[in-house]
Amino acid sequence: MQNSSGNSSLHDLLYKVVSEYGEIYNEVTSKQEFKNPFGALIRQDIPAKLAAIPELDSNTYIVKGRHGAGRWSATPWIAVYDKRITTSAQKGAYIVYLVNKDTKELYLSFGLAATEAAMGDTESSGSGFISIARSTDVRTYEKLKARCEQIRNDIGVSRFLADGAIQTGSEIYDAACICYTKYTLDNLLDDEGLKHDLLDFVDLYKKYYDVYVRGGNVTTYVDEHWPSGARDTTEFPNVALQFDVSLREHLKAFCAMNGVGWTDYDGQNKASGLDASGSRLRTYRKMYEKFGLIYREEDKIYLSRLGHQIAALESDLDAQKETVLNKLRITAIHILSRYQLRNPVEDYNLPENCDVLPSIVIWKAMMMLDRKLHYEEMNRVILRVMRMTDLDEAIETIKTARDQYGNYTGISSSVLDNALGESVHTEQVPARIAPWFSFVGWGGLIIEQNIDSKGFRNLRKGSIPFIETILENPPTYYEAKDEEDWLNYYIGSSMKVEEEKKEEPTMSEEAESAKKVFTPHEPRGVQPWPFNQILFGAPGTGKTYSTAEYAVAIVEKRLVSDVQTSEAERKALMAKYNDLVDRGFITFTTFHQSYGYEDFIQGIRPKPMAGTVSFEQVDGVFKKVADKALDDPHNNYVIVIDEINRANISKVFGELITLIEEDKRWGELNQLSAILPMGEAFVVPNNLYIIGTMNSADKSISLIDTALRRRFSFIEIPPKEDLIGDGTLKQVMHELNEYLKKELRNTDLLIGHAYFINKTTENLIEIMNNRVIPLLYEYFYDDEAKVKKTLDCLKNTEYELEPKPLGRVCIRKKVSHD
Structure with missing residues (x-):
């Protein structure tokens, strides 16, 4: 991945940082930080330009840039280290470019690490360069200034500014400066001039090495x-x-x-x-x-x-x-x-x-x-x-x-x-x-x-x-x-x-656990609702919408046909549905790709405790409702599983796949119990009903796990033209679906009525361009020719395809060519 600043000059990169950094500094937060262009400029682009200077031999020198961690530093910098002396801003001496964001000035400085200089030759107390830079300790300043003055006398810095007038925006950085040169936006040199100045500082750095490192007058730092x-x-x-x-x-x-x-x-x-x-x-x-x-x-x-x-x-x-x-x-x-x-x-x-x-x-x-x-x-x-x-x-x-x-x-x-x-x-x-x-x-x-x-x-x-x-x-x-x-x-x-x-349970103890006394349930007998059912159909057919009717019917022990409502009665039905959810008779969950056994049946969860962590057993959504239904045999309970085909069914259901069978339910002829991984006995009572929904456009029923297919009744929810009030919209949906059934030879990939309900012809462009046409591209694997062919159903309307040479096809009102 190439950075967009790769071909810019060193002058241009520095100019951008100096001129713009302060303007956005106060707006930058830790979440925005990595999206900000200065990160790459300071940490990557400018150091790369400097490292490419032949005289900065990579065997001896390394260049690093920093703008702080978390919130950005008030004083960003790019440093050149002699690896024989230091590779850290916390120790030794080095050359550094310092940006004053407020005055929009750039300082090329040779100075000491604030931490090491403040502490003398002793080990650092752990305060980093950046944290020291926020200090206002007068004694620290005086130590730094005295040390820098001694170094100036020892190595000679007559060619450079050493007047103490440096103003980087940080007093501690200023105090740690041995000598410097200053650039403003008006006098920032071209690349050749910048290189010349930098190499002058490198010569001074070499002199420091000869006097202090070779001369044995300073500690060299172990690469930690x-x-x-x-x-x-x-x-x-x-x-x-x-x-x-x-x-x-x-x-x-x-x-x-x-x-x-x-x-x-x-x-x-x-x-x-x-x-x-x-x-x-x-x-x-x-x-x-x-x-x-x-x-x-x-x-x-x-x-x-x-x-x-x-x-x-x-x-x-x-x-x-x-x-x-x-x-x-x-x-x-x-x-x-x-x-x-x-x-x-x-x-x-x-x-x-x-x-x-x-x-x-x-x-x-x-x-x-x-x-x-x-x-x-x-x-x-x-x-x-x-x-x-x-x-x-x-x-x-x-x-x-x-x-x-x-x-x-x-x-x-x-x-x-x-x-x-x-x-x-x-x-x-x-x-x-x-x-x-x-x-x-x-x-x-x-x-x-x-x-x-x-x-x-x-x-x-x-x-x-x-x-x-x-x-x-x-x-x-x-x-x-x-x-x-x-x-x-x-x-x-x-x-x-x-x-x-704890003592490990013996086999006999596990057997006793399996004999746990559960609330007795009577056989269900003939009932109008299957224990396990999946409502399936094409997108927009109202599968999730229909689960409210099915769930309320089961809990109230009524026929689904008696509960199904008109649009006008829907509000009252949903009020009843929400009340049953609040009272725990209906539970709703949605499967997704990372949904697991621990979410559905039982697992363990970490629990922080006083600086350490312990773990506790946590029941999943299905076990919670199953236990509640078990203790209340005279009422029906429902769990609605939206998008049931999105998860790995075998792993989510585990041993439950057997217990949900009609004759294996607790209270039925061949009732079974199972031992969960944590050693607890578990049953699925015969007053708990499972309703799943499945988008047939995502996965055909024939591809669903066979163990799941055998245990569920599949109820197709087809597109319903009679629910669409607008005649034009009804005709468009009818012709679309007739073509799709003929072309794709199945009913899995159709257009549902939900896209058109409570809409008029005025909404057709929005419906088609934002909802239906993207779906057609999915159905035909982005084959635009087939999408256009499907949209021939519009030829007898006032709409036409809009030419889109660089994008997906869409529709518009027909343009008169008179």
């Missing part, structure tokens, strides 16, 4: 970063549960034949993906009938209860696996969140102000960066975070680099130096970084163990809710007295299992 494992470092073992479900191909095939004709061998091959002869299929069929997996009814193959259990085996095991893994994640995240880089057990020779919690650093960075991190981002940015207060700026650095380059494939090391910073490791980087990912990812349990094709590690989806909770109230640095104190804090309550561990 996290320790990383060598290439032979053993990673954590990969944590995964492997269930070996090995089913013969033809057994899997017969599990997919539910509802297919007993002797329809072509249909059996098509449904199962087999390519077997009729005689071979008969052999398999006879065998599985003998095993009790299938049976014959109405001359069709149907799976028995055992057959359905075999068909659902893999998905059931997947659901159980996630439950077990989540228990591990809970404890692992709870412990790892407290791990500290500086601790009494591991002697990493870190500065006293290092308060880094590596797990929190990496997890937060991943959560804020599309839930992934690249090994170069770890190597160049994250490993250099030595204070938790530095993390936001590190995340900003990575985000800016991603915005600039997309990913790092094919990006040279020198470009990465400027975009992300200098490498900690230069050889076998992925292998050197892997131990950190493996540690805070706990062997693949929290972070995926394998690197993706672009070099990223991704968070495990199952770990995200637990990480979100720990980040809401993360631990803080704990100053341990000794090794024992540290380990007691780090492992904490998880150290002594015997104090907290």
Whole structure:
């Protein structure tokens, strides 16, 4: 991804920052920050221009720009570091461009890091350059000024301004200045002049190096970063549960034949993906009938209860696996969140102000960066975070680099130096970084163990809710007295299992749980409503609209036809519906792609407690209404599931897929109970009704999971022309649908009446252009010729197609050519 400023001159880039930065500074918030153009200019474009100057050899110098983390800095800067002296704005001496946003002036300065200068040669107290810049401590100013005066005398700065009149907008920056030159918008030099001035400062920087570093008069700074494992470092073992479900191909095939004709061998091959002869299929069929997996009814193959259990085996095991893994994640995240880089057990020779919690650093960075991190981002940015207060700026650095380059494939090391910073490791980087990912990812349990094709590690989806909770109230640095104190804090309550561990239930106890006393229910007998039904139809046919009528009818024990209302009576019906929702008789939920068993049946949720985190069992929406219906056998209850085909049905329903069958409901002849993953017995009572809706344009009924199809009644909600009052609109919908049925040869992809109800011909252009035509493009996979052909239904009206050479077709009123 190329930046739009790539071909601009250094003069133009600096001019833009100096002239415009102050004008928008007060409007910038942390949410707007990354959309602002100055981020790329200060952090990427200007440093790249400076780094391209041949005399700034990348082996010796590195250029970095900053405009602050969170809210933008009042004084943005671009620094040139001699890596033999420092690579940080918090230590040593360096050349820096400083922008005064108020006076619109640019200062090229040679100065000291405010922190290091203020503290003398002692270790930093942890206050960064930016935080020091806000200080008003007079003693700090005096220390800085005295130090700078001594350096001027030692190295000689007669060619430069050293009059103390620098005004960057920050008193502490001004006090840390050894010498400077000033540019205004009127006298900002061209690129050659800017280069000449900068190289004069580089010569002075070299003199400083000779006098202070070679002369032994100043401390050189160790490149501080996290320790990383060598290439032979053993990673954590990969944590995964492997269930070996090995089913013969033809057994899997017969599990997919539910509802297919007993002797329809072509249909059996098509449904199962087999390519077997009729005689071979008969052999398999006879065998599985003998095993009790299938049976014959109405001359069709149907799976028995055992057959359905075999068909659902893999998905059931997947659901159980996630439950077990989540228990591990809970404890692992709870412990790892407290791990500290500086601790009494591991002697990493870190500065006293290092308060880094590596797990929190990496997890937060991943959560804020599309839930992934690249090994170069770890190597160049994250490993250099030595204070938790530095993390936001590190995340900003990575985000800016991603915005600039997309990913790092094919990006040279020198470009990465400027975009992300200098490498900690230069050889076998992925292998050197892997131990950190493996540690805070706990062997693949929290972070995926394998690197993706672009070099990223991704968070495990199952770990995200637990990480979100720990980040809401993360631990803080704990100053341990000794090794024992540290380990007691780090492992904490998880150290002594015997104090907290409950005895594992025995099989007999689980069996007793299954015999839990449930409220008795009488057999339902003949009723006018199916237990499980799905209203399906094309977009705009009123499926969700109709669920109110069906739900109210079931709860009030009336026929649906007695409840169905005219448009005028709709308000009263909805008032009744909403009242039943408020009283808990009707529950509404919507399935989506990330909807899971934990949302629907039962799961665990993190719960923050006094700086730590615990987890609690939480019932899902279906279990809540099922339990309520169970305790109230004389009333009917309804759960409405909108967009039921949008989720992975097998994973959402789990063992429930068997319990919702008519004869398996609690109170019916073959009533069943099941044990939920947390050990609780569960039933689905026979006074709970399920109503789903399905948009047939999203997925054909024939493609719906066979286990779901067999358990639900499907009720088609067709387009209803009689509900449209306007004659022209009624005719347009009729002709559209007649053409679609003929062309597409099914009724899944039609136009519903909801688009036209309570509308007139005056609304036709808006209806067609904004609702119907976009739908036609979906139906015909953006084939414009077919869309135009469908719109021939307008030829006898006062409307015509509007020419759109660069866009999608639309309609307009016919233009007179008289």
